[in-house]
Amino acid sequence: MIGAPETHSLLLAIVMICVVSSVIWLCMATVARIAPQASYCVAAANLAQAASIALLSLSGRAPDAWTQWPSDMLGVASFVLLHHGVQRMTRGPASWPLTLGSLLIVGLALAWLPGVAQTALALLASAGFALAAAASLRSRPLIRNDAERYAFVLWAPLLLTGLLLALRGLELGFFPGTLAAVRGLQLLDDSFLWIAIVVVLLQNTSLAFLVLLRLVLRIQQLHESDVLTGALNRRAFEAALVRAHHDARRNEPYALVMLDMDHFKRLNDNLGHAAGDAALRLMVQAVSPCLREVDRLGRLGGEEFAVLLPRTSLAGAALVADRMRTLLAERAFAWKGQAWPLSASFGIAEVEPGDANAEAVLARADAGLYLAKSQGRNIVQSV
Known part of the structure; x- marks a missing residue:
């Protein structure tokens, strides 16, 4: 004491x-x-x-x-x-x-x-x-x-x-x-x-x-964020993708979703670039409810985005992409009183044992996106 x-x-x-x-x-x-x-x-x-x-x-x-x-x-x-x-x-x-x-x-x-x-x-x-x-x-x-x-x-x-x-x-x-x-x-x-x-x-x-x-x-x-949309910028997304590909070697697969807004140039030409920016922000807001805490959404440039889905198969990525497609198509968009329908095309891919790097997975998802664009847009495709 x-x-x-x-x-x-x-x-x-x-x-x-x-x-x-x-x-x-x-x-x-x-x-x-x-x-x-x-x-x-x-x-x-x-x-x-x-x-x-x-x-x-x-x-x-x-x-x-x-x-x-x-x-x-x-x-x-x-x-x-x-x-x-x-x-x-x-x-x-x-x-x-x-x-x-x-x-x-x-x-x-x-x-x-x-x-x-x-x-x-x-x-x-x-x-x-x-x-x-x-x-x-x-x-x-x-x-x-x-x-x-x-x-x-x-x-x-x-x-x-x-x-x-x-x-x-x-x-x-x-x-x-x-x-x-x-x-x-x-x-x-x-x-x-x-x-x-x-x-x-x-x-x-x-x-x-x-x-x-x-x-x-x-x-x-x-x-790490894209100033306009709040999604990851390209550098940050690619860094997350490289980490995911490294983890895939420890039996932790991942999938990718590429999405590109349909007729974006036409929207810019008709309504102006400010309307285009607003449409991109709305697209990010529309697809975000589909993402888990571990998922990563990044803007690769212009109207092109990508989503990294850890521990997800190709079938799971297809479900996520289709849900995103539906939510975006249901969102009403208007600029200065003029309505404009929004939609996006989606390409999906999953990591495979023979993929030497993440770029191979990204290339397949991009090919799926190109295929979706060529088949009429507003759909989900894989190659």
């Missing part, structure tokens, strides 16, 4: 870390405009945690009514806000009514329960929200390709926080006699407080790393 002066010094250190972290997150939200909604939530979470610990340090020197419930409530609120911030960062399902409703329910329960049960519930509720935040980071990747290696770094601090809070809550639940020690800051030995300091630092660092990773991925996405 440590004496009160040392305990209060460590508590002050945690408060200062939370306050400084809050200022940094506020600067990220207001000055840098980096994930502002998420950054505001994490800033508020740090401030709530700092206020909770500050009230805890007044235990024994101020009435419990001024310290116990407000401290517990602020502690829970900090992890509710943290969970909401993580949801915003990962673009998960985040709802303020649900967030505030959860906090209200916990607050009413804390006000109704006696001291021992109140503190135990506050710790367990905080643990639940911390673990939920860790689960959000674990299950919702932002994390793809090379970024996947960083997944553990992102969610491990929140998992550790949740486990520590749960253990302390269970300790109070099974040994209620320790409550007075907690309120008197006697149970907070140096090892626990040092762990808390490290956890708070890791927690904020991992979330800052998450925001940085989001920025890097966004820049990478902009670098």
Whole structure:
């Protein structure tokens, strides 16, 4: 055990870390405009945690009514806000009514329960929200390709926080006699407080790393995307195709779909290039619901696009292509009041054992596309 002066010094250190972290997150939200909604939530979470610990340090020197419930409530609120911030960062399902409703329910329960049960519930509720935040980071990747290696770094601090809070809550639940020690800051030995300091630092660092990773991925996405349609540009698509062909050597087949908008030159000549651009964007929107998360749609040039379908056979590619063809033909397109029917022709191919490189598969899909064009357009063909 440590004496009160040392305990209060460590508590002050945690408060200062939370306050400084809050200022940094506020600067990220207001000055840098980096994930502002998420950054505001994490800033508020740090401030709530700092206020909770500050009230805890007044235990024994101020009435419990001024310290116990407000401290517990602020502690829970900090992890509710943290969970909401993580949801915003990962673009998960985040709802303020649900967030505030959860906090209200916990607050009413804390006000109704006696001291021992109140503190135990506050710790367990905080643990639940911390673990939920860790689960959000674990299950919702932002994390793809090379970024996947960083997944553990992102969610491990929140998992550790949740486990520590749960253990302390269970300790109070099974040994209620320790409550007075907690309120008197006697149970907070140096090892626990040092762990808390490290956890708070890791927690904020991992979330800052998450925001940085989001920025890097966004820049990478902009670098790889076609400006007009949002599909992959030719270089990025060809890189994905080369990786897929390499994986095919490990018995992971893939298929390709080539698509080309029918009578695109006529559309440009009659309605103008701005109408042509709008038609290309509409085509990408129309076919996108047919794609899985692992599929890749790329623009090879002009009105010609290609779709990479990992772990898909030629028959599967035919089904996907025909669904795309149908969806596009059903979409109404008009420019300045003039309607124009949209359709596309499709060529499909799958990787074969004798294919030395991805270009061979692409050439067969392109030949299928040429065949579809020569047979009347708005059909799917393979060679």
